[in-house]
Amino acid sequence: MYPILEAESIAPDVRRIVVEAPKIAKKHRAGQFVIVRVTPEGERIPLTIAESDPAAGSITLFVQAIGRTTRLMSELEAGDCLVDVAGPLGRASEINRYDGVAVVVGGGVGTAIAYPIACALAAKGNRVIAIIGGRTKEYVLLENELRAHDIEVIPCTDDGSYGRMGFVTEALADVVADEEVGVVFTIGPVPMMSAVADVTRPSEIETVASLNPIMVDGTGMCGGCRVEVGGETKFACVDGPEFDAHEVNFRLLQRRNTSYRAFETGQLSSLESLDHEHHEQLLAPVRGACARRAMS
Amino acid sequence: MKVSRRELMKLDRIEMPARDPLERAACFDEVNIGLTPEEATVEAMRCLHCKTPTCIDGCPVNIQIDQFIDRVAMGDIRGAADVIRLDSLLPAICGRVCPQEAQCEGACVLDKKHKPIAIGHLERYVADTIRTYGLEPPVEHVEPSGKSVAIVGSGPAGLACAADLAKSGHRVRVFEALHKPGGVLIYGIPEFRLPKSIVQSEIDGLKELGVEFEMNAIIGRTITMEELLTEEGFDAVFVGVGAGLPRFLNIEGENLIGVYSANEFLTRVNLMGAFHEDTETPILDLTGKRVVVFGGGNTAMDSARTPLRLGAKEVRVAYRRTEAEMPARVEEVHHAKEEGIVFDFLVSPLELLGDDDGWLTGVRLQRMELGEPDDSGRRRPVPIEGDVFDLDADVVIVAIGNSPNPLLPATEPHLKQTRWGTLEVDESTGRTTMPGVFAGGDITTGGATVILAMGAGRVAAASINEYLETGVWDREANEELETAGV
Numbered sequence: 175m176y177p178i179l180e181a182e183s184i185a186p187d188v189r190r191i192v193v194e195a196p197k198i199a200k201k202h203r204a205g206q207f208v209i210v211r212v213t214p215e216g217e218r219i220p221l222t223i224a225e226s227d228p229a230a231g232s233i234t235l236f237v238q239a240i241g242r243t244t245r246l247m248s249e250l251e252a253g254d255c256l257v258d259v260a261g262p263l264g265r266a267s268e269i270n271r272y273d274g275v276a277v278v279v280g281g282g283v284g285t286a287i288a289y290p291i292a293c294a295l296a297a298k299g300n301r302v303i304a305i306i307g308g309r310t311k312e313y314v315l316l317e318n319e320l321r322a323h324d325i326e327v328i329p330c331t332d333d334g335s336y337g338r339m340g341f342v343t344e345a346l347a348d349v350v351a352d353e354e355v356g357v358v359f360t361i362g363p364v365p366m367m368s369a370v371a372d373v374t375r376p377s378e379i380e381t382v383a384s385l386n387p388i389m390v391d392g393t394g395m396c397g398g399c400r401v402e403v404g405g406e407t408k409f410a411c412v413d414g415p416e417f418d419a420h421e422v423n424f425r426l427l428q429r430r431n432t433s434y435r436a437f438e439t440g441q442l443s444s445l446e447s448l449d450h451e452h453h454e455q456l457l458a459p460v461r462g463a464c465a466r467r468a469m470s
Numbered sequence: 471m472k473v474s475r476r477e478l479m480k481l482d483r484i485e486m487p488a489r490d491p492l493e494r495a496a497c498f499d500e501v502n503i504g505l506t507p508e509e510a511t512v513e514a515m516r517c518l519h520c521k522t523p524t525c526i527d528g529c530p531v532n533i534q535i536d537q538f539i540d541r542v543a544m545g546d547i548r549g550a551a552d553v554i555r556l557d558s559l560l561p562a563i564c565g566r567v568c569p570q571e572a573q574c575e576g577a578c579v580l581d582k583k584h585k586p587i588a589i590g591h592l593e594r595y596v597a598d599t600i601r602t603y604g605l606e607p608p609v610e611h612v613e614p615s616g617k618s619v620a621i622v623g624s625g626p627a628g629l630a631c632a633a634d635l636a637k638s639g640h641r642v643r644v645f646e647a648l649h650k651p652g653g654v655l656i657y658g659i660p661e662f663r664l665p666k667s668i669v670q671s672e673i674d675g676l677k678e679l680g681v682e683f684e685m686n687a688i689i690g691r692t693i694t695m696e697e698l699l700t701e702e703g704f705d706a707v708f709v710g711v712g713a714g715l716p717r718f719l720n721i722e723g724e725n726l727i728g729v730y731s732a733n734e735f736l737t738r739v740n741l742m743g744a745f746h747e748d749t750e751t752p753i754l755d756l757t758g759k760r761v762v763v764f765g766g767g768n769t770a771m772d773s774a775r776t777p778l779r780l781g782a783k784e785v786r787v788a789y790r791r792t793e794a795e796m797p798a799r800v801e802e803v804h805h806a807k808e809e810g811i812v813f814d815f816l817v818s819p820l821e822l823l824g825d826d827d828g829w830l831t832g833v834r835l836q837r838m839e840l841g842e843p844d845d846s847g848r849r850r851p852v853p854i855e856g857d858v859f860d861l862d863a864d865v866v867i868v869a870i871g872n873s874p875n876p877l878l879p880a881t882e883p884h885l886k887q888t889r890w891g892t893l894e895v896d897e898s899t900g901r902t903t904m905p906g907v908f909a910g911g912d913i914t915t916g917g918a919t920v921i922l923a924m925g926a927g928r929v930a931a932a933s934i935n936e937y938l939e940t941g942v943w944d945r946e947a948n949e950e951l952e953t954a955g956v
């Protein structure tokens with residue numbers, strides 16, 4: 175059992191969860207992820223490690239409540255537990271010093287995933303611009319945290335309720351036009367990453383996408399996470415999750431990610447039809463299971 | 471009454487009672503029911519007690535087969551178990567999954583003219599009886615040695631190694647990447663062939679011996695090999711990480727939705743329980759669907775029989791060679807046929823076909839014929855020019871074998887690999903190229919068998935004991951390996 179030390183909502187349906195996992199915290203480098211199970215019979219889901227504190231022995235995860243498992247996970251509080259946390263998995267981001275500006279483009283909860291990469295780039299001495307998008311103001315994440323690392327932030331919202339109105343790709347196109355760009359990292363919904371790759375392709379700017387395929391084990395033993403990069407099949411969990419965005423077959427990724435849509439919709443509606451008491455029953459094995467540790 | 475050899479040889483082999491094919495193909499209950507005490511006794515009485523029991527030579531760990539069968543015939547099941555225990559751990563598992571026809575039973579003198587003694591069924595009978603009636607010998611107290619050993623991977627190799635080391639008084643800790651111990655026994659081999667409660671009881675037995683289990687520990691990531699020997703303070707490490715990297719066909723269409731590796735498909739069902747109604751782990755809905763499985767080994771049989779139990783309408787196994795070359799256990803092929811699996815022999819996949827939305831719709835196959843023998847002595851299948859045909863399919867499961875998982879070797883430069891990706895070891899001691907580190911099982915042989923993995927785990931345990939006692943790392947063996955350029 176992995177104790178939850180902190181849990182808070184940072185946007186509608188997005189929770190920040192700090193978990194005690196000392197061995198993972200010690201090893202984590204930007205770009206890596208963990209596989210999490212929420213309940214004793216639960217599925218294995220990949221979540222990017224947003225931050226780690228080796229001294230405190232904890233890692234920070236951001237979870238968006240979109241499916242059954244993430245919904246249940248979002249109901250957890252400090253003192254509760256995660257049944258399993260395995261990692262850190264995947265290759266770490268390659269963080270270099272670039273001549274031009276380093277741009278990080280994050281959409282929705284992708285911003286949280288981009289956050290450690292942006293920080294690592296800044297720590298390497300790069301000038302970093304973070305273009306972060308959300309549907310409305312509430313979905314623009316971590317703006318202040320990014321600024322605290324001397325990162326320039328360009329917030330964008332679909333409805334113009336905050337920052338620039340429009341897609342992150344429009345903001346990116348402007349940056350590319352105005353500045354010498356050394357590298358672009360993009361993390362978020364597949365169509366967004368695909369559009370980002372299209373913006374930087376003509377000028378051949380090095381562009382890295384962090385892919386989010388369906389996973390099971392996360393250690394290279396199932397091949398469920400296969401993606402196509404430069405015409406070759408790769409296992410995202412061990413060969414990635416970051417790849418050259420100009421070479422990624424985003425159409426395939428988008429399609430494969432819909433494999434279980436029917437199942438997922440059914441599960442979510444079955445979860446929604448359950449009342450509070452039933453949710454509590456599902457979460458009973460992990461509720462308060464680590465209460466003492468969280469307080470001390 | 472003494473019965474003559476000739477009389478004995480007239481007796482028929484007792485067949486293993488099995489569930490009705492139609493009934494069992496709709497559920498995950500174990501197919502084989504197990505021998506009754508009477509059946510076991512009669513079958514054991516058929517044994518001729520040969521002066522030179524060839525069956526023993528056929529057994530990879532040389533169980534004193536004639537001896538244990540003799541005990542069964544006398545009704546001394548505890549005695550039979552004691553005999554088996556001298557050479558083998560995990561008899562309840564091996565009795566179920568060993569390829570007996572290629573080992574002990576294939577070497578039994580009765581195999582030629584009659585039917586061999588059902589050694590596997592008797593082994594299973596002995597182990598099940600002991601487990602059911604709780605007749606295991608009490609855990610013996612051993613003086614702690616003050617030494618500790620890390621076991622990486624909890625498949626049969628790791629479990630066997632852990633058992634022997636714990637019995638020698640060492641502190642033993644098993645590190646497993648997944649959230650449940652057991653390796654292929656848990657995530658690969660399905661419930662209907664090997665009930666998970668049996669694997670669990672083996673693991674419980676190890677816990678009683680004092681073996682510790684740490685799950686979610688991916689060695690090379692969560693903890694490095696180096697750290698196990700330094701910060702974590704282990705005196706030796708055994709690596710039994712198996713061959714878990716699925717091979718694909720490398721043909722067009724392999725990334726269509728509906729194409730699974732056997733590992734993914736079986737893991738979803740066996741480890742994650744995707745066959746339960748209230749599962750949280752998804753699997754494609756197979757109700758009324760057509761499934762094509764590529765391969766001819768046990769994994770292919772498991773991958774074919776599982777979809778039936780999930781409601782598939784038609785399951786076909788497509789294999790490049792003929793039935794005679796299939797590496798699967800004969801019993802599994804027999805059971806698969808009984809359950810209605812269709813076999814297409816001498817066909818090879820050319821392409822997987824899909825629709826505009828990226829879903830699989832069918833497979834394109836090339837008919838083959840047997841040509842000249844290849845290096846392995848098997849006749850090599852060669853394409854029959856122009857003989858190409860399509861089959862409709864909603865799901866394809868690729869079960870053409872697994873390679874050693876490169877994750878651990880890739881993170882530890884001191885561990886040398888062969889060109890097949892297996893770890894380089896001295897076979898008689900399990901010593902790797904990294905001092906203090908031993909290895910065995912599929913990671914050193916490539917995908918093999920449970921009994922070989924178990925045997926290798928025990929060989930390594932003996933060698934670890936010697937190393938812990940003497941502190942001598944046999945460098946010569948390693949240097950020899952190096953100069954031989956293996």
Ligand SMILES: Cc1cc2nc3c(=O)[nH]c(=O)nc-3n(C[C@H](O)[C@H](O)[C@H](O)COP(=O)(O)OP(=O)(O)OC[C@H]3O[C@@H](n4cnc5c(N)ncnc54)[C@H](O)[C@@H]3O)c2cc1C
Nearest residue numbers: 623625626627647653654689712768911912918919920923
């Ligand atoms: C579907 C299927 C059916 C089979 N049927 C039969 C059969 O009928 N009869 C038979 O004899 N054999 C059969 N086999 C083969 C047999 O299961 C294997 O030969 C045997 O399990 C190998 O044992 P092992 O201990 O070497 O490895 P495994 O059983 O593969 O166990 C290795 C373990 O190590 C873990 N691991 C891997 N990397 C790491 C890491 N870095 N850190 C920590 N842990 C790690 C894995 O998660 C796994 O649990 C079958 C195999 C499959 C896949």
Ligand code: SF4
Nearest residue numbers: 517518520525578579
């Ligand atoms: S070879 Fe067959 S008959 Fe002879 S001892 Fe072995 S099992 Fe019995």
Ligand code: FES
Nearest residue numbers: 392394396397411
């Ligand atoms: S998630 Fe199984 S191989 Fe990547």
